[in-house]
Amino acid sequence: MKNDDALLREFKQGNTTVYKELIKKYKPYVYTICMSLIKNREDSEEVTQDVFVKVYYSMNQFKGKSSLKTWVYKIAYNASLSLLQKKNKSFLVYDDPHSETLEDESHHHEFLFEKSDREIKIEILKRSLKELKPIETLVLTLFYLKEQSVNEIGEITSLTNSNVRVVLHRGRNNLLKKCNSKLNSK
Amino acid sequence: MKNKIDDELFELFSEMGVSTPKDLTTEKILLKIRAVEKPEPIINPTVVFVYLFLCVALPTLAYFIIKKEVIDMKESDIISRYINSLNLDYSSSVTLMVICIYVIIFQIINLNHSRSDYNCS
Numbered sequence: 106m107k108n109d110d111a112l113l114r115e116f117k118q119g120n121t122t123v124y125k126e127l128i129k130k131y132k133p134y135v136y137t138i139c140m141s142l143i144k145n146r147e148d149s150e151e152v153t154q155d156v157f158v159k160v161y162y163s164m165n166q167f168k169g170k171s172s173l174k175t176w177v178y179k180i181a182y183n184a185s186l187s188l189l190q191k192k193n194k195s196f197l198v199y200d201d202p203h204s205e206t207l208e209d210e211s212h213h214h215e216f217l218f219e220k221s222d223r224e225i226k227i228e229i230l231k232r233s234l235k236e237l238k239p240i241e242t243l244v245l246t247l248f249y250l251k252e253q254s255v256n257e258i259g260e261i262t263s264l265t266n267s268n269v270r271v272v273l274h275r276g277r278n279n280l281l282k283k284c285n286s287k288l289n290s291k
Numbered sequence: 292m293k294n295k296i297d298d299e300l301f302e303l304f305s306e307m308g309v310s311t312p313k314d315l316t317t318e319k320i321l322l323k324i325r326a327v328e329k330p331e332p333i334i335n336p337t338v339v340f341v342y343l344f345l346c347v348a349l350p351t352l353a354y355f356i357i358k359k360e361v362i363d364m365k366e367s368d369i370i371s372r373y374i375n376s377l378n379l380d381y382s383s384s385v386t387l388m389v390i391c392i393y394v395i396i397f398q399i400i401n402l403n404h405s406r407s408d409y410n411c412s
Binding site for chain 2: 124125128129132133134136137146150153154155157158161162223226227230231245246249250252277281
């Protein structure tokens with residue numbers, strides 16, 4: 106598969122068939138971003154399609170200030186937010202990220218180091234992620250799954266780096282709490 | 292400890308991976324892009340009404356006016372009375388008929404053109 110620069114160059118030269126490759130490459134990630142915010146399959150599918158339509162028509166204006174990946178994710182983030190606003194769902198955000206003192210998370214690690222079945226752990230992780238606040242699910246997904254840096258997450262979500270860190274810390278705490286309680290109830 | 296937690300989470304998330312529903316195919320997305328490029332004509336009820344008026348009502352009216360000029364219709368005929376009230380003569384009826392026929396032909400050409408466009412894509 107071609108790298109992003111090559112894809113972008115060929116697309117700008119008028120070879121729009123390379124766009125198929127871009128869709129194949131980013132479709133799972135864009136869908137995961139939409140799903141982590143919208144938490145509804147049908148809507149996430151619809152928004153994912155709209156994101157690729159938008160990216161297709163904006164590619165020629167893309168100036169390369171961020172990576173193509175970050176730019177596509179940002180479009181996915183904004184499209185998901187627009188849908189939530191249309192449906193009057195309070196997405197967000199993060200009440201002031203500094204409003205609570207940050208809890209020490211070290212006592213929630215039981216879930217991670219418990220020697221239980223890997224598949225069960227992953228199932229628990231998936232279910233717990235769905236129960237988190239959308240912004241926490243998104244930040245954790247971007248950080249741990251897509252290995253985006255705090256800077257890149259800030260660019261995508263328009264949060265400051267320190268806010269991203271706070272949301273990440275709080276999200277991790279909440280995730281591990283939920284995972285632990287699910288593991289203990291099994 | 293924090294690094295260990297992070298490492299374990301990175302591993303779990305990567306094992307969890309990403310998945311997309313089967314319905315969300317690349318072809319479906321490409322079709323949507325094409326649909327935006329060449330949107331299907333939106334049928335506006337006002338336009339439909341105007342066209343129906345031009346293509347059906349006016350030619351019918353014009354036909355009766357012409358017919359009335361050639362063969363006198365009965366006085367009791369409702370259409371005849373209505374036409375009389377319009378005070379349209381033979382030449383204006385023919386003009387009206389020509390305009391209507393022109394609109395119909397124009398529409399047929401236009402429809403064929405947009406169909407061939409759609410087939411090319």
